[in-house]
Amino acid sequence: MSLDRHALFWLALTLAGYLFSRLLYRRVRWYGFSPIVFVPLLLFAVAIPLHAHYADYARDTRWLVTLLGPATVAFAIPIWQQRGLLARHWPALLVGMCAGSAVAIGSSWALARALALDGPVALSLVPRSITTPFAMEMSHDLGGVPELTAAFVMITGVFGALAGGVLMKLLHLRSSLARGALLGVGAHGAGTSRAYEFGGEEGSAAGLLMVLTGLFNLLLAPLLALCL
DSSP: OOHHHHHHHHHHHHHHHHHHHHHHHHHHOOGGGSHHHHHHHHHHHHHHHHTOOHHHHHHHTHHHHHTHHHHHHHTHHHHHHTHHHHHHHHHHHHHHHHHHHHHHHHHHHHHHHHTTOOHHHHHHHGGGGSOHHHHHHHHHHHTOOHHHHHHHHHHHHHHHHHHHHHHHHHHTOOOHHHHHHHHHHHHHHHHHHHHHHHOHHHHHHHHHHHHHHHHHHHHHHHHHHHHO
Protein backbone atom coordinates (compact mmCIF):
# COMPACT_ATOMS: atom_id res chain seq x y z
CA MET A 1 0.00 0.00 0.00
CA SER A 2 1.51 3.33 -1.05
CA LEU A 3 1.69 6.44 1.08
CA ASP A 4 -1.21 8.01 -0.83
CA ARG A 5 -3.35 4.95 -0.23
CA HIS A 6 -2.43 4.97 3.44
CA ALA A 7 -3.55 8.59 3.70
CA LEU A 8 -6.79 7.86 1.86
CA PHE A 9 -7.46 4.83 4.06
CA TRP A 10 -7.10 6.73 7.35
CA LEU A 11 -9.05 9.72 6.10
CA ALA A 12 -11.88 7.53 4.86
CA LEU A 13 -11.95 5.51 8.07
CA THR A 14 -12.01 8.62 10.26
CA LEU A 15 -14.77 10.36 8.29
CA ALA A 16 -16.84 7.20 7.86
CA GLY A 17 -16.55 6.42 11.56
CA TYR A 18 -17.62 9.96 12.43
CA LEU A 19 -20.66 9.95 10.15
CA PHE A 20 -21.74 6.48 11.26
CA SER A 21 -21.37 7.21 14.98
CA ARG A 22 -23.19 10.52 14.64
CA LEU A 23 -26.14 8.79 12.98
CA LEU A 24 -26.09 5.97 15.53
CA TYR A 25 -25.84 8.33 18.51
CA ARG A 26 -28.84 10.35 17.34
CA ARG A 27 -30.93 7.18 17.31
CA VAL A 28 -29.64 5.35 20.39
CA ARG A 29 -28.55 8.33 22.57
CA TRP A 30 -25.96 6.24 24.40
CA TYR A 31 -22.78 8.21 25.07
CA GLY A 32 -20.56 5.31 24.04
CA PHE A 33 -21.76 5.82 20.46
CA SER A 34 -20.91 9.55 20.39
CA PRO A 35 -18.21 10.42 17.83
CA ILE A 36 -15.70 11.52 20.45
CA VAL A 37 -15.80 8.04 22.03
CA PHE A 38 -16.64 5.78 19.10
CA VAL A 39 -14.19 7.11 16.50
CA PRO A 40 -11.01 6.88 18.64
CA LEU A 41 -11.94 3.35 19.72
CA LEU A 42 -12.53 2.40 16.09
CA LEU A 43 -9.16 3.83 15.06
CA PHE A 44 -7.41 2.03 17.92
CA ALA A 45 -9.07 -1.25 16.97
CA VAL A 46 -7.79 -0.92 13.40
CA ALA A 47 -4.38 0.64 14.13
CA ILE A 48 -3.20 -1.91 16.73
CA PRO A 49 -3.41 -5.03 14.48
CA LEU A 50 -1.83 -3.05 11.61
CA HIS A 51 0.99 -1.82 13.91
CA ALA A 52 0.28 1.72 12.72
CA HIS A 53 1.97 4.67 14.41
CA TYR A 54 0.22 7.81 15.58
CA ALA A 55 2.80 9.99 13.79
CA ASP A 56 1.82 8.36 10.48
CA TYR A 57 -1.88 8.85 11.19
CA ALA A 58 -1.32 12.51 12.14
CA ARG A 59 0.64 13.07 8.93
CA ASP A 60 -1.94 11.36 6.73
CA THR A 61 -4.85 13.29 8.26
CA ARG A 62 -3.05 16.61 8.79
CA TRP A 63 -5.63 18.52 6.74
CA LEU A 64 -8.18 17.80 9.46
CA VAL A 65 -5.94 19.66 11.92
CA THR A 66 -5.87 22.70 9.62
CA LEU A 67 -9.63 22.98 10.12
CA LEU A 68 -8.93 23.91 13.73
CA GLY A 69 -7.93 27.38 12.55
CA PRO A 70 -11.39 28.32 11.20
CA ALA A 71 -12.94 26.55 14.20
CA THR A 72 -10.96 28.80 16.55
CA VAL A 73 -12.19 31.93 14.76
CA ALA A 74 -15.76 30.60 14.87
CA PHE A 75 -15.55 30.53 18.68
CA ALA A 76 -16.26 34.27 18.57
CA ILE A 77 -19.86 33.48 17.59
CA PRO A 78 -21.05 31.89 20.89
CA ILE A 79 -19.37 34.69 22.85
CA TRP A 80 -21.33 37.30 20.88
CA GLN A 81 -24.57 35.32 21.08
CA GLN A 82 -24.26 34.95 24.85
CA ARG A 83 -23.09 38.51 25.56
CA GLY A 84 -26.17 39.06 27.71
CA LEU A 85 -25.32 36.08 29.91
CA LEU A 86 -21.74 37.30 30.14
CA ALA A 87 -22.86 40.80 31.18
CA ARG A 88 -25.22 39.50 33.87
CA HIS A 89 -23.00 36.88 35.46
CA TRP A 90 -19.44 37.97 34.68
CA PRO A 91 -18.22 37.86 38.35
CA ALA A 92 -19.32 34.23 38.80
CA LEU A 93 -18.00 33.29 35.35
CA LEU A 94 -14.65 34.93 36.06
CA VAL A 95 -14.25 33.15 39.39
CA GLY A 96 -15.24 29.81 37.89
CA MET A 97 -12.90 30.24 34.95
CA CYS A 98 -9.90 31.16 37.14
CA ALA A 99 -10.59 28.44 39.70
CA GLY A 100 -11.16 25.79 37.05
CA SER A 101 -7.99 26.76 35.18
CA ALA A 102 -5.90 26.71 38.36
CA VAL A 103 -7.17 23.27 39.37
CA ALA A 104 -6.72 21.87 35.85
CA ILE A 105 -3.16 23.14 35.40
CA GLY A 106 -2.15 22.25 38.95
CA SER A 107 -3.58 18.73 38.77
CA SER A 108 -1.99 18.17 35.34
CA TRP A 109 1.44 19.18 36.60
CA ALA A 110 1.02 17.07 39.75
CA LEU A 111 -0.03 14.09 37.61
CA ALA A 112 3.02 14.55 35.39
CA ARG A 113 5.27 14.57 38.46
CA ALA A 114 3.55 11.54 39.98
CA LEU A 115 4.06 9.58 36.76
CA ALA A 116 7.68 10.76 36.53
CA LEU A 117 7.03 12.53 33.25
CA ASP A 118 9.41 15.28 32.30
CA GLY A 119 10.31 17.52 29.40
CA PRO A 120 7.94 17.88 26.45
CA VAL A 121 5.65 15.06 27.61
CA ALA A 122 4.92 16.78 30.93
CA LEU A 123 4.40 20.14 29.22
CA SER A 124 2.07 18.48 26.71
CA LEU A 125 -0.15 17.32 29.57
CA VAL A 126 -0.60 20.79 31.13
CA PRO A 127 -3.20 22.16 28.63
CA ARG A 128 -5.30 18.98 28.65
CA SER A 129 -8.39 20.69 30.12
CA ILE A 130 -8.98 23.29 27.40
CA THR A 131 -10.46 22.75 23.97
CA THR A 132 -8.19 21.37 21.24
CA PRO A 133 -7.41 24.48 19.11
CA PHE A 134 -6.32 26.49 22.16
CA ALA A 135 -4.66 23.49 23.82
CA MET A 136 -2.44 22.72 20.83
CA GLU A 137 -1.37 26.36 20.53
CA MET A 138 -0.68 26.56 24.26
CA SER A 139 1.29 23.31 24.13
CA HIS A 140 3.45 24.76 21.37
CA ASP A 141 4.09 27.92 23.42
CA LEU A 142 5.04 25.86 26.49
CA GLY A 143 7.43 23.62 24.56
CA GLY A 144 5.21 20.54 24.47
CA VAL A 145 4.08 18.35 21.57
CA PRO A 146 0.76 19.66 20.17
CA GLU A 147 -0.24 16.29 18.67
CA LEU A 148 0.28 14.59 22.03
CA THR A 149 -1.68 17.33 23.74
CA ALA A 150 -4.59 16.69 21.37
CA ALA A 151 -4.69 13.08 22.55
CA PHE A 152 -4.66 14.18 26.21
CA VAL A 153 -7.46 16.66 25.49
CA MET A 154 -9.58 13.94 23.91
CA ILE A 155 -9.14 11.59 26.87
CA THR A 156 -9.90 14.38 29.35
CA GLY A 157 -13.03 15.39 27.43
CA VAL A 158 -14.42 11.86 27.27
CA PHE A 159 -13.92 11.09 30.94
CA GLY A 160 -14.95 14.60 31.98
CA ALA A 161 -18.23 14.39 30.09
CA LEU A 162 -18.97 10.99 31.63
CA ALA A 163 -18.07 12.12 35.15
CA GLY A 164 -19.89 15.44 34.78
CA GLY A 165 -23.33 13.86 34.79
CA VAL A 166 -22.48 11.91 37.95
CA LEU A 167 -21.09 14.99 39.69
CA MET A 168 -24.19 17.04 38.93
CA LYS A 169 -26.30 14.42 40.70
CA LEU A 170 -23.96 14.20 43.68
CA LEU A 171 -23.66 18.00 44.06
CA HIS A 172 -27.39 18.59 43.45
CA LEU A 173 -26.69 21.51 41.12
CA ARG A 174 -29.93 23.24 40.15
CA SER A 175 -28.59 26.35 38.42
CA SER A 176 -28.28 25.94 34.66
CA LEU A 177 -25.28 28.27 34.75
CA ALA A 178 -23.48 26.12 37.33
CA ARG A 179 -24.32 22.89 35.52
CA GLY A 180 -23.07 24.26 32.22
CA ALA A 181 -19.94 25.74 33.77
CA LEU A 182 -19.06 22.40 35.35
CA LEU A 183 -19.07 20.66 31.99
CA GLY A 184 -17.65 23.52 29.91
CA VAL A 185 -14.63 24.17 32.13
CA GLY A 186 -13.99 20.57 33.09
CA ALA A 187 -14.57 18.78 29.78
CA HIS A 188 -14.40 21.53 27.08
CA GLY A 189 -15.94 20.45 23.73
CA ALA A 190 -17.13 17.03 24.85
CA GLY A 191 -18.60 18.59 27.98
CA THR A 192 -20.38 21.28 25.98
CA SER A 193 -21.96 18.65 23.75
CA ARG A 194 -23.03 16.77 26.85
CA ALA A 195 -24.39 19.96 28.45
CA TYR A 196 -26.78 20.55 25.53
CA GLU A 197 -28.37 17.21 26.36
CA PHE A 198 -29.41 18.65 29.73
CA GLY A 199 -30.78 21.87 28.27
CA GLY A 200 -30.16 24.88 26.04
CA GLU A 201 -29.08 27.15 28.88
CA GLU A 202 -26.63 24.54 30.17
CA GLY A 203 -25.18 24.16 26.69
CA SER A 204 -24.87 27.91 26.16
CA ALA A 205 -23.13 28.39 29.50
CA ALA A 206 -20.79 25.47 28.82
CA GLY A 207 -19.87 26.78 25.37
CA LEU A 208 -19.22 30.27 26.69
CA LEU A 209 -17.03 29.04 29.56
CA MET A 210 -15.19 26.65 27.24
CA VAL A 211 -14.21 29.49 24.89
CA LEU A 212 -13.33 32.00 27.62
CA THR A 213 -11.26 29.43 29.52
CA GLY A 214 -9.38 28.52 26.34
CA LEU A 215 -8.61 32.18 25.60
CA PHE A 216 -7.59 32.82 29.20
CA ASN A 217 -5.19 29.88 29.26
CA LEU A 218 -3.72 30.82 25.89
CA LEU A 219 -2.98 34.34 27.12
CA LEU A 220 -1.55 32.85 30.31
CA ALA A 221 0.83 30.54 28.43
CA PRO A 222 3.88 32.90 28.22
CA LEU A 223 3.81 33.49 31.99
CA LEU A 224 3.21 29.82 32.67
CA ALA A 225 6.18 28.89 30.49
CA LEU A 226 8.45 30.93 32.75
CA CYS A 227 7.10 29.23 35.89
CA LEU A 228 7.35 25.68 34.55
